[in-house]
């Protein structure tokens with residue numbers, strides 16, 4: 001019999017258990033919470049316990065709403081507990097591109113929201129004393145000499161037109177001073193960006209939400225919902241009646257997002273963690289302990305952990321299932337940048353599912369007047385998913401200005417409908433990722 005749960009919720013993982021990641025091995029993990037049993041009532045039911053859902057629930061409770069959060073597995077089990085931990089500036093597309101596509105005013109509003117997202121993450125960490133190894137700084141590294149002039153022009157634009165002075169250009173010599181590799185021709189350093197332990201951040205948001213009064217349920221996949229004057233959210237052993245519902249399932253959305261699901265596409269991405277490196281060796285790789293991401297279509301992104309492992313993300317796949325041996329899948333990408341790690345042991349390898357949109361900009365919307373959804377952060381969700389939760393919460397409270405800015409983005413659906421969109425995307429992405437090699 002087909003599982004009533006979405007396939008992506010189970011196909012690569014064990015029910016109710018965190019993946020075998022470095023993050024899960026080093027997180028401050030609480031005991032599992034009970035699942036929904038019988039009938040519950042509340043003002044708002046949030047489905048999904050990643051940054052979007054946790055931030056929505058926390059902000060709703062702070063606004064005085066009686067809030068229930070239902071998570072299929074564990075808090076931070078999804079992309080929020082598995083990602084590269086990079087808190088970047090701006091949206092996933094440059095301001096130059098946003099201005100061209102959406103007009104200067106809308107582009108500026110999206111920049112302001114992205115800046116507010118970074119501030120919000122840092123403020124939540126401070127206010128709720130979340131111990132998640134937050135560190136400043138991120139380098140963007142150009143793997144083609146011809147990209148560097150444009151990158152440096154973009155720095156000038158952000159400084160001159162957006163008043164963003166925390167970003168500086170890096171020449172080839174300067175980036176070579178930061179990173180122990182000859183792969184890059186230049187880039188930028190952004191001291192307003194940051195990196196963190198993503199699962200500890202999610203768990204900290206979970207603790208804050210519960211302390212604010214949110215009733216959190218785990219190991220409890222939502223099977224469906226009905227919307228009307230009131231909403232009913234169905235689980236295996238009970239249901240939640242609510243005035244409003246927030247759907248915060250992102251890459252794992254599948255059938256729950258009918259009406260919005262064809263605007264986002266799940267994609268799997270992978271990370272490995274080396275054994276802890278001697279201090280001097282680690283500083284040779286990344287001198288100032290900043291996060292790094294490069295200009296490849298299938299981005300390489302990496303940073304050092306608090307115990308000086310290199311956490312390296314690279315390689316993407318456009319199939320439902322993860323590769324059988326993730327360590328061997330990602331390691332060549334790491335060695336292409338850092339051949340000096342050839343003899344270094346890989347202790348962990350894991351994958352996660354994120355959601356992308358065609359525009360690579362987030363997808364916010366109403367599925368009914370009292371059912372809200374946000375997702376499709378396209379690999380830029382540490383900040384954007386956190387602020388999405390705040391925006392969804394304030395929308396339910398009647399402040400709709402930022403929701404309207406986000407809803408105006410209008411991502412187009414992926415072609416191919418439910419069955420063909422994945423193979424079509426796979427073909428397109430494979431084509432672009434091949435271009436990285438030439």
Ligand SMILES: Cc1cc2nc3c(=O)[nH]c(=O)nc-3n(C[C@H](O)[C@H](O)[C@H](O)COP(=O)(O)OP(=O)(O)OC[C@H]3O[C@@H](n4cnc5c(N)ncnc54)[C@H](O)[C@@H]3O)c2cc1C
Nearest residue numbers: 048050051052072078079080083084086222352380381382
């Ligand atoms: C490998 C990887 C690396 C990444 N690196 C970065 C990075 O460095 N920087 C960055 O900004 N972003 C990065 N991202 C993206 C970022 O992690 C996501 O955008 C962000 O975590 C999305 O948060 P979310 O809460 O919307 O979704 P998720 O964290 O995926 O949470 C969704 C939750 O919904 C639950 N759910 C789904 N269906 C149901 C259901 N039917 N019933 C109940 N619960 C359900 C799932 O179990 C899951 O816990 C990365 C993602 C991956 C996978």
